[in-house]
Amino acid sequence: MRFVKSLKYALRGIVYCINNERNMRIHTVAVLYVLAFSPFFEMSRARYAILLVTFALVLMAETFNTVAEELCDLVAPSFHPVVRIVKDMAAGGVLICAGFAVGVGVCLFWQPAAFLRIWRYFLDNPAMIAVLLASIALALVYILAGPLGIRDFFRKKKLPRTP
Template sequence: MKSRNIFYSFKYAISGIIYAFRTQRNLKIHFLAAAGVLLVSPFFHFSKVELLLLSFTITLVIVCELFNTAIEIVVDMVAKKYHPLAKIAKDVAAGAVLVSAINALVVAYFLFISRME
C-alpha cells in the first residue's frame, strides 16, 4: 500500500491505534494509568528531566502493547492451528509488555513515592 500523501500515513497510524484501543483491554488499562499519572504529576512539581522520564516510560508501555497487538494479529493470521512457535512469539511479545510495565512501576515508585515520604 503506497501512500502519496504523508497525511495518509498519519491516518493509517491513528487507525491502528484506535483499533488496538477498541479491541485490547490491556491497552485501555495502560491509557487509563497514563492519564492518572499525567493528571496527578503537576502536584508533584517534577523537574523537566523527571517529566521526560515519565513521558518515555508511558510511551514505552503503550508502544510495547501496540507491538504486542500487531504480533498477535499476524501470528493468528499465519498460524491457523496451534503451533508451539506461534505460542512462543505471542508469549515473548507479552513478556515485552510485562517488562515495560514493571519498569513503569519502578519509575513511578522512585518519582512519586519518594516524594511522599
C-alpha cells in the same frame, strides 16, 4: 499529502489497538491518572520527559504485542507451539516494560509530602471525591467494555415486546 495519509493510517492502528486490546485500555487509563495526579508532585521538566518516554515505551510495547498476536493469528489460526512461544515472548516484552515503568514511577513519585497534599486536597474538596469515584467508574467501563462495547450498548434498539 503522503504524510497526512501515513498519519491517518498510524492513528487507525492506535484506535484498532485501543478498541480491541483491554490491556491497551488499562495502560491508557493509567497514563491519564498519572498525568492527572502529577501536579501534586514536585516534577521538573526532565522528570516529565522521563515520564513521557516511559508512557511511550509501554504503549509502544503493547502495540507491538498486538501486532505479534494479529500476525500469529493470521499465519496459524489453529494452535501451533511456535505461535504460542511468539505470543508469550511478545506479552513478556510488555510485562518487562510495564514492570520497569512501575520502577520509574516509584523513583519519580516517592514523595510522601505529595501524598499528604493529595489527601488534603480531597479532604478540602469533598465534591472531588465524587468526581474521582465517577471517573473510576467510567474508567472501569472503558476498560471492560471498550469504546466499541460502549458504542454498541447505546446503539442497541429495544425490541418490541410480544404479548
